[in-house]
Amino acid sequence: MSNLKIKRGDQVVVIAGAFKGTIGIVTKVDTKTSKVYVSNVATIIKYKKKNTQIGRNAGSMINVSRPIHISNVMYYETDKGASRLSYKVENGTKVRISKKSGTILSSPSKNIIKSTELSSNDISNK
Numbered sequence: 001m002s003n004l005k006i007k008r009g010d011q012v013v014v015i016a017g018a019f020k021g022t023i024g025i026v027t028k029v030d031t032k033t034s035k036v037y038v039s040n041v042a043t044i045i046k047y048k049k050k051n052t053q054i055g056r057n058a059g060s061m062i063n064v065s066r067p068i069h070i071s072n073v074m075y076y077e078t079d080k081g082a083s084r085l086s087y088k089v090e091n092g093t094k095v096r097i098s099k100k101s102g103t104i105l106s107s108p109s110k111n112i113i114k115s116t117e118l119s120s121n122d123i124s125n126k
Helices: 110-119
Strands: 011-014 023-030 035-038 043-048 060-065 073-077 081-083 085-090 093-098
Touching: 011 035
Parallel strands: none
Antiparallel strands: 011 023, 011 073, 023 035, 043 060, 073 081, 085 093
C-alpha cells in the first residue's frame, strides 16, 4: 500500500490491541508491510550474549520496538483527540487535513524525529 496517511513524526494513539489508548510518535513507517514503529509502544527486551570477539565482554539488554499494523493506530491531536486524515489539493499542492478539526497538517519536522530516535534505545530490524 503506497498511500499511507500516517507519516514519520506524527503523534498517534493506538486504537486496538494490547497497547490500546497509548499515545506515541511514529519513528518508522514500513510501506511494504503497512506497519509503523511507535516510540514507547510494543517494546520488548532483547538479550545479547557476551561476545569477546567483537569486544562485548558482558551481556546486555536492549529495548527493541516491534511494529504495529497501521490500521491499529490513528492520528492524534492534543486538543481534539483522535482524528481521521484526508488529502486535499490547495494552490496546486497536496496537503493532509484533519477530518475532526479541519486544520491543514504540516509535514513532520525531521529534527523532532532525530531527537526521538537518539533518545530511545530502539534498534530497527534489518
